[in-house]
Amino acid sequence: MTEFATLTIAAAAKLIRNRDISPIEYTQALLDRVSAHDAKINAFIRIMPEEALAEARTAEAEIAAGNWRGPLHGVPYALKDIVDVDGVPTTCHSKIMADNVATADAEVTRRLKAAGGVLIGKTSTHEFAIGGPSFDLPWPPARNPWNPDHFTGGSSSGSGAALAAGFVPAAIGTDTGGSVRNPASFCGIVGMKATYGRVSRRGVFPLSFSLDHVGPMTRGVEDNAIMMNAIAGHDAADPGSAPVESLDFTSLLGRDIQGMRIGVIRHFYNRDHVADPEMGQGIERAIDVLRGLGAEISEIELSPLREYAAANRVILLSEAFAIHEKWFKERPQDYGELARKRIIGGAFIRAADYVNATRTKTRLVAELADKMRDIDVAVTASSMDPPNRLDDPDGLEANYGRQARAPFNLTGVPAIAVPTGLSNSGLPLSMQIVGKPFDEARVYQVAHAYEQATGFGAQIPNLD
Amino acid sequence: MSNQDNLDPQAMARAFGLDRLAENFPEDIEHSATFSKSLADGLPSDLTPAEEPAHVFRCTQPDTAE
Numbered sequence: 001m002t003e004f005a006t007l008t009i010a011a012a013a014k015l016i017r018n019r020d021i022s023p024i025e026y027t028q029a030l031l032d033r034v035s036a037h038d039a040k041i042n043a044f045i046r047i048m049p050e051e052a053l054a055e056a057r058t059a060e061a062e063i064a065a066g067n068w069r070g071p072l073h074g075v076p077y078a079l080k081d082i083v084d085v086d087g088v089p090t091t092c093h094s095k096i097m098a099d100n101v102a103t104a105d106a107e108v109t110r111r112l113k114a115a116g117g118v119l120i121g122k123t124s125t126h127e128f129a130i131g132g133p134s135f136d137l138p139w140p141p142a143r144n145p146w147n148p149d150h151f152t153g154g155s156s157s158g159s160g161a162a163l164a165a166g167f168v169p170a171a172i173g174t175d176t177g178g179s180v181r182n183p184a185s186f187c188g189i190v191g192m193k194a195t196y197g198r199v200s201r202r203g204v205f206p207l208s209f210s211l212d213h214v215g216p217m218t219r220g221v222e223d224n225a226i227m228m229n230a231i232a233g234h235d236a237a238d239p240g241s242a243p244v245e246s247l248d249f250t251s252l253l254g255r256d257i258q259g260m261r262i263g264v265i266r267h268f269y270n271r272d273h274v275a276d277p278e279m280g281q282g283i284e285r286a287i288d289v290l291r292g293l294g295a296e297i298s299e300i301e302l303s304p305l306r307e308y309a310a311a312n313r314v315i316l317l318s319e320a321f322a323i324h325e326k327w328f329k330e331r332p333q334d335y336g337e338l339a340r341k342r343i344i345g346g347a348f349i350r351a352a353d354y355v356n357a358t359r360t361k362t363r364l365v366a367e368l369a370d371k372m373r374d375i376d377v378a379v380t381a382s383s384m385d386p387p388n389r390l391d392d393p394d395g396l397e398a399n400y401g402r403q404a405r406a407p408f409n410l411t412g413v414p415a416i417a418v419p420t421g422l423s424n425s426g427l428p429l430s431m432q433i434v435g436k437p438f439d440e441a442r443v444y445q446v447a448h449a450y451e452q453a454t455g456f457g458a459q460i461p462n463l464d
Numbered sequence: 465m466s467n468q469d470n471l472d473p474q475a476m477a478r479a480f481g482l483d484r485l486a487e488n489f490p491e492d493i494e495h496s497a498t499f500s501k502s503l504a505d506g507l508p509s510d511l512t513p514a515e516e517p518a519h520v521f522r523c524t525q526p527d528t529a530e
Binding site for chain 2: 210303306307309310311313314317328329330331332333337340341342344345346347348349350353355356357358359360361362363365
């Protein structure tokens with residue numbers, strides 16, 4: 001009997017294409033699993049069983065007629081609830097947007113529909129992708145399937161939780177300061193933030209125009225590349241979209257990494273921040289694995305993480321406040337406390353500081369390009385700590401900035417978070433692999449080689 | 465130190481038209497103003513006049529514009 005909860009996209013695609021499983025039974029099995037377990041995980045804001053089953057029926061009929069569209073055809077997925085679906089509410093997990101019904105598909109939605117995917121629901125997030133985890137919003141925060149007392153990471157919290165819980169094999173998140181890679185790290189899954197401009201942002205509620213990325217979240221690297229194949233591509237209607245040709249992001253999977261030059265950005269996690277020992281040891285063990293696979297390991301030194309983080313945050317908050325200013329004048333009480341506290345920071349950033357943050361961005365983009373000239377990819381931490389308990393607001397706040405993801409939003413280069421195992425208390429550990437602009441295929445190659453060597457990421461926790 | 469360093473965040477919020485925010489959430493304003501100041505202090509202090517912003521506008525010729 002097929003275990004649908006752990007099925008990868010790649011495996012499901014073969015089974016569906018050969019008509020060994022039906023998209024309808026696959027979708028129904030996952031909807032049943034959501035029904036049985038999501039009350040304690042809160043991954044979904046909206047479950048769409050009727051629509052999903054209708055899409056599954058269409059997929060089944062098309063495949064039966066010989067019109068197989070590709071590996072996502074008939075495969076269930078979920079969207080973070082800041083991504084528009086025509087005729088469906090996009091709430092941004094906020095009272096402010098509770099009645100907002102989208103009037104068109106986001107470009108990423110359009111592409112996933114065109115690939116034949118089956119949308120089973122919209123996932124929880126931090127309010128407006130910044131304020132969370134919060135208990136003062138219309139919906140509760142997602143809980144970590146590895147231990148529901150713990151944080152999922154955010155802001156693509158529900159997408160990360162839905163994958164770890166085996167509710168879906170694929171989900172979409174967004175990432176402005178690390179919001180795909182943080183839940184990937186905390187939920188023990190794979191999350192990719194591609195090069196800025198690689199995936200269209202059109203139809204996705206903005207947090208920060210200069211830093212927002214849309215990215216795939218999956219349980220494995222191959223699946224992530226398959227998703228990227230479906231969603232990447234130039235969109236002339238997105239001013240940030242890069243006019244570059246999309247590639248086959250699976251093209252380098254399975255190739256060895258003998259001689260690959262990997263630079264470790266160690267000071268991000270042993271000097272600028274000092275990572276939790278288990279997290280740090282997990283990264284060092286991963287570096288040993290990569291060395292064992294034939295990679296040439298060196299160390300690279302960048303500007304202090306604080307400069308990258310400050311520039312990212314100044315730009316993010318300034319742009320976010322510009323988007324939210326009207327609502328803060330009219331209905332500040334309708335925000336949750338965390339979103340309010342974080343976004344209004346943008347009101348107090350001087351114009352000169354915003355400009356200087358973008359000048360810092362120019363400097364740091366050049367620095368990273370220079371330091372990566374003689375390497376193929378870089379490795380560093382994603383989160384500095386395993387996931388905090390949800391009932392520890394002081395710990396959550398203290399760890400909010402303890403991450404090394406924001407530098408790659410600021411510089412726009414591709415970065416993937418991959419699992420490096422579990423802590424002694426059974427919580428996920430992770431690292432990041434970072435590439436050069438538009439070199440996602442190589443990032444996937446290294447991540448896949450590591451995954452194949454270790455087997456991390458293949459398990460899901462027991463929800464019973 | 466900028467002039468902004470000497471201003472009361474509540475007064476600034478009111479000057480920005482955020483009266484409801486200032487009235488109902490004064491602690492949030494204090495917290496956010498302090499946090500934003502710390503972020504700005506984290507930016508490098510040695511930027512030279514030649515270092516330009518990331519999004520300087522670039523004109524395109526009509527026949528090459530998208």
